[in-house]
Amino acid sequence: MAEREGPEGPRRPSGGRKMSLQRCETCSEEEAKYRCPRCMKYSCSLLCVKKHKLALSCNGVRDKTAFVSVNEFTDLNLLSDYRFLEDVGRTADAAARHPTMHSPTTKKLLCCLRNKARKCNIDLRTLPVGFTKRRENSTTFNCMENKFYWHLKLVFPHCHAEYTLKGVPDDKTLADILKPYIDPVESDPVVCQRLKIYTASPQSDVQILMKIENRKQNSVRYNELDASRSLLDNLKGKVIIEYPTLFVVLKTLKNDMVVLGQGLRLSRDRAFRRNKSRKKTWFIFPPPSVSSSWLCIGTAEQREVLCRTEAPPGAGAPTDTGELEASRNLLVKW
Secondary structure: OOOOEEOOEEOOOOOOOOOOOOEOOOOOOOEOOEEOOOOOOEEOOHHHHHHHHHHHOOOOOOOOOOOOOHHHOOHHHHHHHHHHHHHHHHHHHHHHHOHHHHOHHHHHHHHHHHHHHHHOOOEEEOOOOOOHHHHHOOOEEEOOOOEEEEEEEEEEHHHOEEEEEEEEEOOOEHHHHHHHHHOOOOOOHHHHHHOHHHHOOOHHHEEEEEEOOOOOHHHOOEEEEOOOOEHHHHHOOOEEEOOOEEEEEEOOOOOOOOEOOHHHHHHHHHHHHHHHHOOOOEEEEOOOOOOOOEEEEEEHHHHHHHHHHOOOOOOOOOOOHHHHHHHHOOEEEO
8 A cells, every 4th residue: 555645744554554662682673573473573574584583493383282371361362272173173184085094005114114113122103194293204124234214303402403314324323423413523514503502512411312202291201312322222122203303402501301210319319318407317227036138227216116016015015007017117128
């Protein structure tokens, strides 16, 4: 719509959009004209939009499954959820009608891939046609070389970066796989600049984790992998859904990923500090009237209770059932 000239100069187009009062969050110089539907960042031009997408690995598509609290839930959110469920239903129906869904060749190849992985002690699981990971997966097995060529995804959480590798041989070590990304000498200059936090850190601080599948959402755990061993050795005994996803983190930086066994160690440390704060002294002593192959571990009070359980009648033996059961739980096989 053309601008209308007036006595006071050019006017704003009729029905034009009201400009935002926010500044561009990329250059911090111009007034913002656009707002990203996904990360809600303000931008002033196409160049700043591209820069923010590259810096934050943002695709600019609104996250239809983002969490919305009850207080902020509106009719628009309800309509969005309804349309999202409709899209899911259409996608599932289209996937069920896809020719490859009922193709004997596809089923045979997937079955062969799972059997080969099972022989290597890898629990490989595939998703139905229509899922993104099923569509992306390019993992193959070479029968002549008796070797897997994996589709692999590398995630660098501290830099918000992801890289996808195709055709990675299973006999390649994780250290060699990461060299083009975090090695200050062999890495690509563009990648090195983006992952400068990793390239500037010593290799001993780099930790490679893989999420443990089939766990509850409130108890997510990760397996720590050995960078000096091959990809095949690291995947043995683990559940893989379509293809492996490796998280590369730094030990010196804080992250929310709990390694398997670390939670148990933290609980033991907290219990030890709690008992230490109570200033209790623990004793190891042989229980009375029990085989010499057993020992007791407990406090002085618990030792006194256990000794009274073997006392003759009328000599102060405990009559409380809970007290007696607690004393028996102190027995430990030597």
